[in-house]
Amino acid sequence: MEQTNFQLKKQKSQSNDWSARLHHATRATREDWMGKGISYLCIGVIILVVASMLWFITSKGVATFTQNHVSLTKFLFGTNWAPDQGHIGALPMIVGSFAVTFAAAIVATPFAVGTAIFMTEISPNKGRKLLQPVIELLVGIPSVVYGFIGLAVVVPFMRHVVGGSGFGIISATFVLFVMVLPTITSMTVDSLRAVPRHFKEASLALGATRWQTVSRVILRSATPGILTAVIFGMARAFGEALAVQMVIGNAAIMPKNLISPASTLTSQLTTGIGDTIDGTLPNNALWSLALILLLMSLFFNALVRVIAKRGQLKHER
Amino acid sequence: MLKQYSFEETAVQTFDDKTSLAMKTENLQVFYGANHAMHDADLAFPKNQITALIGASGSGKSTYLRSLNRMNDGIATVTGKIWYHNVDINEPTVNIYEIRRHIGMVFQRPNPFAKSIRENIVYALRANGLKNKAELEERVEKSLRGAALWDEVKDSLDKSALSLSGGQQQRLCIARSIAMEPDVLLLDEPCSALDPISTVKVEETLLELQKKYSIIIVTHNMQQAARVSSQCAFFHLGHVMEYTPTGTMFSNPQIPVTQDYIAGSFG
Numbered sequence: 001m002e003q004t005n006f007q008l009k010k011q012k013s014q015s016n017d018w019s020a021r022l023h024h025a026t027r028a029t030r031e032d033w034m035g036k037g038i039s040y041l042c043i044g045v046i047i048l049v050v051a052s053m054l055w056f057i058t059s060k061g062v063a064t065f066t067q068n069h070v071s072l073t074k075f076l077f078g079t080n081w082a083p084d085q086g087h088i089g090a091l092p093m094i095v096g097s098f099a100v101t102f103a104a105a106i107v108a109t110p111f112a113v114g115t116a117i118f119m120t121e122i123s124p125n126k127g128r129k130l131l132q133p134v135i136e137l138l139v140g141i142p143s144v145v146y147g148f149i150g151l152a153v154v155v156p157f158m159r160h161v162v163g164g165s166g167f168g169i170i171s172a173t174f175v176l177f178v179m180v181l182p183t184i185t186s187m188t189v190d191s192l193r194a195v196p197r198h199f200k201e202a203s204l205a206l207g208a209t210r211w212q213t214v215s216r217v218i219l220r221s222a223t224p225g226i227l228t229a230v231i232f233g234m235a236r237a238f239g240e241a242l243a244v245q246m247v248i249g250n251a252a253i254m255p256k257n258l259i260s261p262a263s264t265l266t267s268q269l270t271t272g273i274g275d276t277i278d279g280t281l282p283n284n285a286l287w288s289l290a291l292i293l294l295l296m297s298l299f300f301n302a303l304v305r306v307i308a309k310r311g312q313l314k315h316e317r
Numbered sequence: 318m319l320k321q322y323s324f325e326e327t328a329v330q331t332f333d334d335k336t337s338l339a340m341k342t343e344n345l346q347v348f349y350g351a352n353h354a355m356h357d358a359d360l361a362f363p364k365n366q367i368t369a370l371i372g373a374s375g376s377g378k379s380t381y382l383r384s385l386n387r388m389n390d391g392i393a394t395v396t397g398k399i400w401y402h403n404v405d406i407n408e409p410t411v412n413i414y415e416i417r418r419h420i421g422m423v424f425q426r427p428n429p430f431a432k433s434i435r436e437n438i439v440y441a442l443r444a445n446g447l448k449n450k451a452e453l454e455e456r457v458e459k460s461l462r463g464a465a466l467w468d469e470v471k472d473s474l475d476k477s478a479l480s481l482s483g484g485q486q487q488r489l490c491i492a493r494s495i496a497m498e499p500d501v502l503l504l505d506e507p508c509s510a511l512d513p514i515s516t517v518k519v520e521e522t523l524l525e526l527q528k529k530y531s532i533i534i535v536t537h538n539m540q541q542a543a544r545v546s547s548q549c550a551f552f553h554l555g556h557v558m559e560y561t562p563t564g565t566m567f568s569n570p571q572i573p574v575t576q577d578y579i580a581g582s583f584g
Contacts, residue, residue, distance in 0.1 A: 198428035202490070205388060206441035206497060207418035216440065221431050 054294070061291025064088065064284040075288060081252035081268075083282035090265075090289060092254045097264040097296075099169050099255065100244065101237045104176035105184075109230055111177075112184035113219075119185075120192040121214050127189075138182035147243035150175035155247055162259050167249030170258040175243050180233035187232060191225020192218060224311030228304050235300040239293065241266035265289045319583055322553065324356070328571035329560040330548075332361050338400075339364045339501050339531035340385065340420075345397035345407075347380050347389065354380050354393065358557050360550055362501075367523060367532040369542035369563065372552030373584040378535045379425075381552070382503050385533065386420040387413045401501075418445065421494035425506040427486035429478035429493070434470050437478045437489055438496045445497070456496050463529075464492035465522045484515020488522060495526065502526065504534040508541065520545050539579065543567050551575050 064070050070088055078089020115135075119127030154174050159166030195218050203213040219226070249261025250271050263271070269289050276283035332338055340362045347355035355377045362368050370378040384395045387406070390413060399407040406416050429437050438457045447453060457474065461467040466488040470481070478489055487507055494502060504523075508516040523532060523545055536542050542549055543563060550560040551574075559566065559575045570576045578584050 196428075198424060198426060199430060201388070201424060202428045202430065202493075203440070205386065205417055205422035205424070206444070206493065207414045207416075208441055208444040209414055212444045216444070217430055 060287035064288045083285045088285040096262040100172045103173040104237045116188035135182045143243040147246035150247040164259040168259045171247040176237045184233040187229030191222040322574040341400040343398040348394040366547040368548040369546035370535045376552035377555040378552040420501045421499035422503040435474040460492040460496035464488040
């Protein structure tokens with residue numbers, strides 16, 4: 001109150017030059033500038049960090065090809081990985097990464113969608129009270145714990161059931177399945193909840209059963225969201241290093257079957273990065289693996305965007 | 318301030334010829350938890366006529382309508398009897414899917430599925446096991462003609478239903494319901510989201526449809542009730558106050574609350 005009076009007085013004492021009076025900065029405008037400045041600063045820092053990471057990984061990753069003159073085709077399609085001897089065929093790791101990613105996604109999706117349908121359509125109350133916390137808990141468990149359980153439980157189990165050492169793609173798939181399940185489930189739940197209630201009502205009012213309504217109306221209109229969820233799950237599986245490293249066996253050879261030891265891009269990175277010297281071919285080769293990982297995560301992101309846009313566009317025409 | 322009207326003073330007509338009735342309710346009560354939203358509704362709906370349910374917001378007319386094809390299942394508790402072909406369809410043993418196939422419903426907001434126009438109509442038919450392509454096509458055309466939409470969409474049946482205008486979408490929803498060839502069509506304020514021109518088209522459609530179907534329509538638009546309906550029921554705060562032929566309702570309302578509502582004193 002006092003301040004207002006003070007300002008009024010101040011304005012009164014000012015000249016009759018309206019242009020100067022209406023253009024001069026007050027505390028309010030200065031606060032605006034401050035706020036804008038702080039936001040732009042934060043955005044700038046984030047952009048700088050992301051851009052320098054991209055630049056760092058890319059420049060280091062391409063050194064294999066520019067400085068060590070390894071051909072790109074040999075890197076991408078060669079199957080012999082022995083960087084100490086100058087052989088850097090990364091195909092075994094690429095295949096390993098894709099194999100565990102797709103296998104985990106394929107196994108996890110039906111479970112995730114089933115759980116999500118239960119949580120949204122069949123028993124929303126129990127879903128919210130019981131399953132929601134469980135899923136949130138699963139997301140929060142550190143990956144080393146998953147890896148340890150994999151090592152202590154899944155690997156011996158696989159050794160017992162299918163034979164071999166127990167280390168291999170199938171164990172990694174199993175561990176990743178549990179790890180991506182909560183990601184896919186919670187995002188699928190969100191996309192099912194976003195389906196307008198009137199779709200469900202319209203379907204029921206036409207005499208369609210609950211199952212028909214869920215399978216033909218609700219799942220159908222949630223499809224873009226579910227695909228996005230699966231891709232996020234795949235991105236997580238593709239990028240997971242520690243847990244996979246603990247159960248896959250870490251042999252940089254072409255996987256012959258699901259139970260032979262193999263390795264992924266990430267597991268090879270974490271295994272190898274401590275043993276190499278900066279600037280040498282073995283080190284550069286690992287950076288190239290990191291570059292592939294980076295490009296794949298950019299690809300997953302782009303895919304999510306494309307799907308979101310498709311989902312939107314389809315019904316606006 | 319809303320005047321206090323006695324809920325004892327009602328004027329509800331009854332019909333002697335039971336065979337001429339499409340549906341009838343006895344002592345219908347609806348509860349949302351502890352909230353008693355509908356009291357003792359005793360209404361009978363003649364076949365092949367349009368019955369309008371009017372009343373202010375919150376008078377229970379939509380609640381009542383939604384009970385008639387058991388759309389309140391899982392949302393509210395409905396007690397009392399709902400007679401349809403001499404069966405009380407409010408019994409828990411009744412197959413609700415079968416009921417909804419015979420008693421179709423159109424909602425306030427046009428709610429076509431995010432599918433093509435054709436798929437919107439075929440959906441429920443397929444869900445009921447109709448697979449023959451030629452027959453499906455025939456039903457699509459017949460129901461779209463019935464809803465007076467055929468001429469506007471016949472060349473674009475594969476376009477998304479969401480690309481239609483609001484009025485067209487609502488007529489598509491009507492077409493979708495009549496494709497199931499129901500007996501009774503329930504409409505919950507079908508024109509409240511539509512412009513006047515679309516409203517006229519929907520009303521013309523309804524007047525045409527009453528030759529084949531018995532129609533019960535909830536509307537908060539008294540003029541609309543006067544234009545389309547033959548019978549008219551007035552709801553007030555969860556009670557049915559007056560139920561008479563539409564002409565009587567608007568020219569000679571029987572009780573004070575209806576007189577005040579028709580005169581525009583509240584609502």
